[in-house]
Amino acid sequence: MKEPFRINRRKFLAKAGAGAAVTMIWPFFSSCDSQSSTTAKPKLSKDFQPDIDLELKAVQRDLSILPGSKTKVWVYEGKLIKGNKEALLPLQGSYLGPIIKVRKGQKVRIRFQNDLPEESIVHWHGMHVPERYDGHPQDVIDSGETYIYEYEVMNRAGTYWFHPHPHGRTGPQVYNGLAGLLLVTDEEEQQLNLPQGEFDLPVVIQDRTFDDNNQLVYLENGQMGRMTGFLGNRILINGRPEQRLNLKAGCKYRLRLLNGSNSRIYKLAWEDGSPVTVFGMDGSLLNAPKELSYLMLGPAKRADVWLDLTNKPEGTELTMKNTSFPLELMSGGMMGNGGMMEGAKSVLPQGSEYPVFTVLANASGSNDYTLPRQLAQPDYIDPSTAGNLNAPRQFTFAMGHMEWTINGRTWETTEVADEEIVKLGSIEVWELINGGGMMDNDDDGGGMMDGHGTMDNGGMMRGDDGMMSGGGMMGNMMQMPHPIHIHQVQFNILERNVTDVDPQLWDAVKDGFVDEGWHDTVLLMPGMSAKVIMQFKDFKGLFVYHCHNLEHEDMGMMRNFKIV
Ligand code: C2O
Ligand code: CU
Ligand code: CU
Numbered sequence: 001m002k003e004p005f006r007i008n009r010r011k012f013l014a015k016a017g018a019g020a021a022v023t024m025i026w027p028f029f030s031s032c033d034s035q036s037s038t039t040a041k042p043k044l045s046k047d048f049q050p051d052i053d054l055e056l057k058a059v060q061r062d063l064s065i066l067p068g069s070k071t072k073v074w075v076y077e078g079k080l081i082k083g084n085k086e087a088l089l090p091l092q093g094s095y096l097g098p099i100i101k102v103r104k105g106q107k108v109r110i111r112f113q114n115d116l117p118e119e120s121i122v123h124w125h126g127m128h129v130p131e132r133y134d135g136h137p138q139d140v141i142d143s144g145e146t147y148i149y150e151y152e153v154m155n156r157a158g159t160y161w162f163h164p165h166p167h168g169r170t171g172p173q174v175y176n177g178l179a180g181l182l183l184v185t186d187e188e189e190q191q192l193n194l195p196q197g198e199f200d201l202p203v204v205i206q207d208r209t210f211d212d213n214n215q216l217v218y219l220e221n222g223q224m225g226r227m228t229g230f231l232g233n234r235i236l237i238n239g240r241p242e243q244r245l246n247l248k249a250g251c252k253y254r255l256r257l258l259n260g261s262n263s264r265i266y267k268l269a270w271e272d273g274s275p276v277t278v279f280g281m282d283g284s285l286l287n288a289p290k291e292l293s294y295l296m297l298g299p300a301k302r303a304d305v306w307l308d309l310t311n312k313p314e315g316t317e318l319t320m321k322n323t324s325f326p327l328e329l330m331s332g333g334m335m336g337n338g339g340m341m342e343g344a345k346s347v348l349p350q351g352s353e354y355p356v357f358t359v360l361a362n363a364s365g366s367n368d369y370t371l372p373r374q375l376a377q378p379d380y381i382d383p384s385t386a387g388n389l390n391a392p393r394q395f396t397f398a399m400g401h402m403e404w405t406i407n408g409r410t411w412e413t414t415e416v417a418d419e420e421i422v423k424l425g426s427i428e429v430w431e432l433i434n435g436g437g438m439m440d441n442d443d444d445g446g447g448m449m450d451g452h453g454t455m456d457n458g459g460m461m462r463g464d465d466g467m468m469s470g471g472g473m474m475g476n477m478m479q480m481p482h483p484i485h486i487h488q489v490q491f492n493i494l495e496r497n498v499t500d501v502d503p504q505l506w507d508a509v510k511d512g513f514v515d516e517g518w519h520d521t522v523l524l525m526p527g528m529s530a531k532v533i534m535q536f537k538d539f540k541g542l543f544v545y546h547c548h549n550l551e552h553e554d555m556g557m558m559r560n561f562k563i564v
Contacts, residue, residue: 094239097180131541207232229263280304298523
């Protein structure tokens with residue numbers, strides 16, 4: 001296994017002083033000409049006049065989540081140094097970080113202090129910021145250190161979020177509690193009469209497993225759990241176990257859904273059959289609201305959902321549930337054989353039916369917010385302006401040699417392949433392909449299923465659990481969804497190709513994708529590919545793109561791309 005080697009090198013890098021020394025030892029590192037922050041951490045700058053200045057501290061706490069013992073969690077705690085009070089809203093009683101509210105055009109300074117027992121760095125998911133403020137894994141700081149972010153908010157109104165991004169530790173750090181919402185508003189949004197204050201509600205959906213002593217359990221299934229991604233056995237909403245939102249009959253609400261789970265996919269539907277009205281995704285409002293019978297929400301994705309309780313009597317209860325899709329069969333079959341998932345009976349299988357949260361109208365009131373037919377002005381990228389419309393860059397996300405790979409490669413801290421270099425200002429189409437296993441990939445002859453050597457070397461899949469017995473099971477394991485995320489940009493989704501998707505699976509999910517609007521993450525079901533279009537604007541530098549199944553990301557399904 002190469003894993004320890006990679007971790008050592010990262011540690012080495014983080015601690016190495018001058019970039020030149022790094023280059024001498026690792027001549028293949030190519031990014032020393034970029035404004036990389038391996039050399040110097042950004043300092044507080046005197047000419048930067050922040051509208052909002054805040055401290056964000058990552059720290060371990062004991063929090064009362066379940067009845068009984070407190071739970072050890074890692075939390076972001078915020079403190080406003082300058083700015084209006086609404087800019088920082090703590091989520092009471094939750095391990096989730098404070099909600100940070102900003103407006104397009106504002107200048108924000110965040111002083112991130114790492115009081116965790118290990119390295120970390122904050123990434124602003126979906127935000128368009130310069131390289132050194134993006135939270136690249138090479139910018140991790142040690143315990144006790146501070147990292148200063150200073151940037152202007154350039155994004156459209158939308159629901160963004162922040163979370164750690166150290167390579168190999170993002171999954172456990174997010175799981176331990178480190179995540180928060182970053183809400184951006186702009187003039188266009190302010191002119192609409194959308195719900196504000198208590199009617200603009202965060203709904204962060206995560207799955208967690210607690211042990212008998214109320215402590216969080218991560219990856220109890222060892223390596224196998226890392227391969228498939230972590231699945232908890234219960235749902236938490238906004239970091240709380242109640243799964244209940246106490247609302248007012250007679251009122252209208254904006255629900256800001258974030259799938260903050262490490263690897264769980266949701267297929268969300270109202271239990272009473274009423275449509276799910278979506279009016280925003282990731283980094284924008286939609287041009288027009290869309291009514292769906294259910295909404296697919298992959299890891300890291302956000303959706304604005306309209307909730308109208310005007311004709312509901314007090315006491316109304318409405319449950320948003322996960323409805324089934326046949327993905328559990330794949331992992332279920334895998335786990336069935338070997339019994340290595342003993343105790344998995346209590347696990348909520350991916351794609352099973354379970355309640356996600358319940359809206360309870362336990363008071364009444366009224367408000368006059370409206371959901372307009374026309375929200376954001378259409379400003380999508382015209383595909384004909386892309387330089388490579390007919391020959392998009394292709395990135396295949398697949399299993400290779402017992403590792404998760406992108407175009408056959410795995411994570412290297414500063415490495416960039418030729419096909420990962422793009423020009424500042426260019427408009428490009430990328431075709432993101434969920435390639436499953438590399439079984440029919442003959443360019444290296446090392447496909448996982450055709451080389452015994454791979455298995456022997458890896459050793460991982462051997463053992464007495466009988467896992468190797470069913471070839472079909474191995475095939476299934478590689479058929480994983482991959483939620484693909486590109487840093488630095490928001491993109492438009494041009495098309496999905498589903499010809500290689502299992503028809504039964506596609507049939508169960510096809511009505512749930514909202515591809516309008518601006519996105520930073522696209523969920524690719526097994527066999528699916530998607531073409532996305534984006535422009536690389538304003539900032540040169542090294543940024544990452546990766547699978548947002550955090551276990552896959554930690555295992556190396558992440559690469560750099562470089563804007564030159
Ligand atoms: Cu939310 Cu690089 O990730
Ligand atoms: Cu991101
Ligand atoms: Cu993945």
